[in-house]
Amino acid sequence: MFYLAIKNILFYKGRSITTFILTYFSATLFIVYVAFMDGSHVSMLHNSLKVYTGSIQIYQKDYRDEGGYDYLIYDNQKIFDILNNTNGIKSYTSRIETFGIASSKTDSSAMMLTGVDFTRESGISELKNALVSGEYESSGNCLYMGSDLTKRLNVHVGDEISFVGNAIDYSFAADIFKVCGTFKTGMYEFDSSSAFLNREYFDSVFYSQNTSSYIVLNVNDLNENDKIAEAIKPKLDSQYRLYTWQELMSAMVEAMEVDSIFGYISMGLFFVVIFFVILIYGFINASSRIKEFGVLKSIGLSNSEVDKLLIYEMLILSLSAIFFATVSGGYLAYYYELNPIVIEGMSELYKDYGIISDSIPTRFSVFTITWNIGLILFLNLLSVIYPIYYIRRFNPIEAMRHV
Amino acid sequence: MYKTIFSLAIKNAFLRRIRASLLILMIASSMSVMLVIEGLYDGMTASMIDKALRSDSGEVTIFAKDYRLKQYIKYSIKDADKIKKELKELNDVKSVLTRFKINGLAGSAKASYPSDLIAVDFKDEEEFGEFSEFIKEGSLKLGKNGCIIGKELAKNLKLRLNSKVIFTSRDVNNNIVSKLFRIKAIIQSTNINLDSKTLLVPKEAIYKHIGLDNSSATQIAVRTDNEKLIDTIKEKYPSLDVMSFWQYNPLLNQMQDSMIIFNSITFAIVMGVVFIGILGVMYVSILDRIREFGIMLAVGYSYKYIRYQVMLEAVVLGLIGFIIGTVLSLVFLYYLHIYGLDMSEFSDGFASFGMSSILYTEIKTAYFTSIFLAIIFASILSVFLPLRKIKKLTPTDVIRNSL
Amino acid sequence: MRYLILISIFLSSLFANEADEIIKKLDKNMRGESVYMKISMNIKSLRHERTIKMKTWAKGKDKSFVKITYPPRDKGITFLSLDNEMWNYIPKIERIIKIPPSMMLQNWMGSDISNDDMVKQSSIIDDYDASILKKDANIVTIELKAKEDAPVVWGKIISKIDTKYYVSLEDTFYDEYGEKIRVFKYEDIKKYGKYYLPTIWKIQPLNKKNNLTTMIIEDVEYDSGFSDIYFTKSALKRFSR
Structure with missing residues (x-):
């Protein structure tokens, strides 16, 4: 079954490449985007803590x-x-x-x-x-x-x-x-x-x-x-009380949460579009293979085995794309954490407004990347459901006759 | 002939119904989500800009040289009334007002805070920026000694409606003078200065008290739609400090710029992915019918004819997606335009940006025209790649290959 | 019935006039034509306690001059109040400073008296309407209600006055809504010539329970005819030594 899946992937190149590229693209984009978002928050925070506040303050109550x-x-x-x-x-x-x-x-x-x-x-x-x-x-x-x-x-x-x-x-x-x-x-x-x-x-x-x-x-x-x-x-x-930066800068922490929410909403938008495109390609692929599935079923494959085949195909495509995306996205996130992008002149330009740093670092976090790619994988698998449902509607004979 | 092409295109577009509807659904949903995000962002910046314009600076704001740094009464504009009259006579000036700001101390029995007393003409303020909309409690019926106070300042002084507040400052002769005011209204404008350190009173209430000349002011603000007007004003009053809205509010400028960049990037990515989606569907649909096209070429239809037909097919799909997307977007946008998105859980975060925590969407025709153009463009572009395949084939090739 | 109303109106106006009279007499008794005092002020707060000694010269409502004599490090600091203004001379930096409006409601020398109290001590008669609340033998309770337009932060002051000596025993300051904010208490009345004066003054802010400022009047001279020269800006430096 696994080899059949690989064979199919190699055979339907257009669909495979598109799915691979889109998955790769969205996963990389997601990892890098979130890394930049978190990174800019961390640097914003670091900057403002660094300017004067420090990360903990101790007061008389x-x-x-x-x-x-x-x-x-x-x-x-x-x-x-x-x-x-x-x-x-x-x-x-x-x-x-x-x-x-x-x-x-x-x-x-x-x-x-x-x-x-x-x-x-x-x-x-x-x-x-x-x-x-x-x-x-x-x-x-x-x-x-x-x-x-x-x-x-x-x-x-x-x-x-x-x-x-x-x-x-x-x-x-x-x-x-x-x-x-x-x-x-x-x-x-x-x-x-x-x-x-x-x-x-x-x-x-x-x-x-x-x-x-x-x-x-x-x-x-x-x-x-x-x-x-x-x-x-x-x-x-x-008689003393300790305040952490979260308490000292609660408005800023909230502002960053708001910013994150908007960031995720925007990412959500990208996912909606990418999900649809993968779904469309998967569907087109499945519908062009109805005849093939009919043959497979007639030689004795059960419905669930056909489902498995489709899922395998998607899993192989997604996992390989995600693997590469993790490597490249992770690398970018890691690289730019160590070597932040510096926008020359930004600190000069905005000096009067209080932005001291002109570097935009990313934040490399294994946990974040894991849930990022988990979500992409989930969406990809979700996009197989409709094609599976669509194929199941045909009985073998109908399917073989299908043009 | 075009009628035939058109009806054929529509027919073909819906030949594969599921494929077509998936594509349409993709366009419609990504478009509406994108527009809601864009609308919210624009709404956010627009409301901040609007409040800053109305409550403070207008499109052009004028100070005496050195006033902004020193903030002393002596750096006021001496013949402000005359300048106001002259400005009013300029073309494109919608509204002009003058204000007089005095630094001092607002005190109650329980607390005192450094504050600004701003003398205004409420009739002018209303015309200038619908001032009464900022009033949260009380009304503009000030009566004797009435004043309007910023919400935050009232809270700090532990005062409420009808409480008295004592304002102490220097008069023109540098003597300390105090005056009692009664709080007749409390305002909240999300303009931090106005909300946290300002008392507003009618001009006639304090000009005599401070010993001011009736015609002087510390600030003159102008409302206009003409962006060039500022140059005229600068030329006319070289001895004054004439500032545009953006010079006066550099942070808002920066914010708006970054919003525009963000929205453009989102737009480009989403439209890119939408393009890939249309491309996939059109590609498969053309390949499916390659035999049909071969026959058409064989019986003498020109290649041009086929190209028009396919293009139209793509455009029809794109347009239907666009129309449904428009309807969906308008529903969401209007809903959020009227009822708003309540984010009061993060009100502190929003307040730190000077924003209110209920977000209302902006609705611009440009949203729809830009997407309309992008979708038509993407649709037409999406058929070029598959068409090249047809162009290369001779009719006989086509028929032979697909048999 | 009508007769009763007439009587009560008559009485209340009589009381009002009487209250004004009492306040004026009290004021006169405190101030004389001119008064010189030697005061020792003890300031207690949650953590600190310290004592300042000073000499003051005052004439009429609007003129006063204060010179700090103790502790040694504050010795020679002088204050001049004329009308609403206040100047301060500090020998260490040899400068005269005009107290800005933003400092007027700050505490004077860390005590529970504000700069504003120092310059506005005179305005009671102008800024408040006095009426008698209660008479109990020679102790009269007077309510001083802030006038509608008066630029004072208080809503009212309730003053217990001993009419035998025309001396106040207790002043309670309320905000507009009737909440007590601070209390002044006066004890140990002594006679100086034709004037009576309480010689221990205690000031207690009610929102800061640990604070207490006690002023002990160590020496008083009424109407001694000192020179007006104290009430000029040049005096700040001149009498600092």
């Missing part, structure tokens, strides 16, 4: 709801120790935020001043790469300031500004800072209101030693993020 100095983390070191003893963490750092008025000689504006460890910060965020002018890592009263804020305040690298706010014991805090570097992330709100100050100097002005608004960390492998979060949670004191 009520800070995100209440805000204010009453809900700071007052023992950084204790949490650092926990993080040091947890596997899979790439880097971590603490940040401390305060709000106040920044004034230059001519203008003033509200400003969010964040105390950071510049060296550790560069292992977490893209701040360093967002440098526009001046320098990133600086000491003393040097500020690293959003470029839109410098425009608002009408200052340049080297100019001084005054800042007035509250130290973390709510006492008055004010100082003169010097603008030493400027950055642009593309997020206007951020660029027009933030400035960074090295931790040591920040602590001396705002009395914030060993204190932070939150601690942010990155893991080695984002897929392990939830596991690592679960490992940290029980070690934290009960």
Whole structure:
């Protein structure tokens, strides 16, 4: 039976080639499309986590709801120790935020001043790469300031500004800072209101030693993020709360789900069309072979054996096409994950709008590819059903007479 | 003679009924699914563009130089009323309005947020962008001290309809002034700025309060269908910052571009596969009748005659598919145009794009004309390959071969 | 019947006038012609507790000057309020800052008083309608209802006033819908010349149960005739030392 199927496949070349090519084409397209879709989501996510958010943040419980100095983390070191003893963490750092008025000689504006460890910060965020002018890592009263804020305040690298706010014991805090570097992330709100100050100097002005608004960390492998979060949670004191990126960026996660749904709907459309074409070719093939089936039946093949023959033919065609599709689609997905497509100039073109990366990577996942090809195989087998039904309607004699 | 060709073509098209109906079904279903997807995408972008146009910028928006960066009252357009009058007299200008925006602080007993107070003329706003459609609660009957507030801001301030809200800002002389407003309407426009940080009040309510000159404004916005108008305006007012809708909303521009690219790729792939389907059916149908054509050639019919007949056959199949597809698409598109697709499960994701979570389809004649052309083209193209086979054969070949 | 109505109208208008009178007298008693105070302010929040000491000079409704004297690191910070505006001088950076509108509802020096309270302390008489709710011997409860157009965030303030000294014992601030937002309590009334003044003020915001600001008036001089020079911008720097 199997050899008969192979013989038939070789004999009806037109149908075989079309089915093979279409299956190959749709399976490859599907694998690559899904890989690009997932890849662009992962990179979107990575980019936005990389810009500033990190993959996990730890807060004092009520800070995100209440805000204010009453809900700071007052023992950084204790949490650092926990993080040091947890596997899979790439880097971590603490940040401390305060709000106040920044004034230059001519203008003033509200400003969010964040105390950071510049060296550790560069292992977490893209701040360093967002440098526009001046320098990133600086000491003393040097500020690293959003470029839109410098425009608002009408200052340049080297100019001084005054800042007035509250130290973390709510006492008055004010100082003169010097603008030493400027950055642009593309997020206007951020660029027009933030400035960074090295931790040591920040602590001396705002009395914030060993204190932070939150601690942010990155893991080695984002897929392990939830596991690592679960490992940290029980070690934290009960007044702390850990947020994973899914919670920190819930709107973005939802937006990506929406995008995936639309992606699958579009893929569904391709399948509808391809399914029909394979069905039509299969049907045309079956109807042109009615006579042949009649002969087969008359020499004693049962209906179910004829069905089997048709299914075999489809299985052989689909599986071989899918095999090649898996190899080439998988290769493409794998290759472009390691060597993302770079659209030259895109980052330049869209720099003002906040897209920092101009590479579009794929995401290679064995699980995804498996269900992708499973679905294609299922659709192909589905397309045999109608021809089988059609052939069964003829009895051998009718079939042999059929023109 | 053409009448004969035509009736023969129709007859032949339906000679193999199942084959023909499968083909028609394929064209109809892929066409309708594709159009629904395209309609939803277009509907999504169109509604975002529409809301941005109506609630904010219009097709052309004008600021004083430096205003967009500094946002101070002093960077306002001094003779805005005069400019408005002049703009109204230009050809193709549908509507012009002026707005005055003041940065400050909106406060309630429980909270306070940095906000913008925008002074508008509600009659102009209505003419400009059917403003009243954005109102979710309350009405435009503002009465004394009435104001309209963005939904998100109202939520943050823990205020509701008829609550009072205090707006504190600087007046023209740089003094701090406060004024009470009563919330008479709450708006939701999916324009993030408008929803999360804006109070809207009638101009006459605050011009005196802030000490403004009646004829000044921070923004002038123009509605027009003439894309060239902006050049005229730019020339006329070289000292002002004249921006087109796309310059003012670069993200929307980017979004629309990517939608167009995506829709074109989908269209090309789907039509390519549809072409393969038609090709298969026509190929087999011609091969089936190769003997018939041989006889026709033998008895003196010209090759041209056969070509017309086969082409027409393909076109008839394609057209019937198109007609059924059109009917199906129109049903789906109209349904979704009126009732919309409710995706509120992902409302946060949509909100992060500034979209509402109920999607309505757009219906354009271009959908149908482009598919019509593509199907006719695919049908005609699909017969060329099989016809070449006939052309090569001499009548005797044909008869001998098939006997 | 008609007679009764007439009486009640008469009484209520009398009460209204009386309430206004009480508030005015109270205001006068607090402020005098001019007043100088030495205040120690203790601010307690969930995590912190600290004490600030200051000297204040005030004249009439719209003029006040504050100088911080303790703790040493805040010493010399000065504030000037004129009408609705507020300026601040910080010796460390040697700059005068005009407090922007966006900071007006922020807390002053981390206490439970906002900058707005500091500049608007005067506007009670202009912005509220006073009426008597209850009289209990010399303790009169007055409702101060925000006027229709008054740019104040509160809906009403209920004030318990001791009419023996014309001193408030407790002010409760409500929002428009009658929800209590914060309470001021006044204790330990002392006599200074012809004026009576509570010397312990406690401010409790009700949405932050752990917060309490206590002001202790350590020294008071009424009508001592100090110079108007305090109420100029140059004073900010000059009296900082």
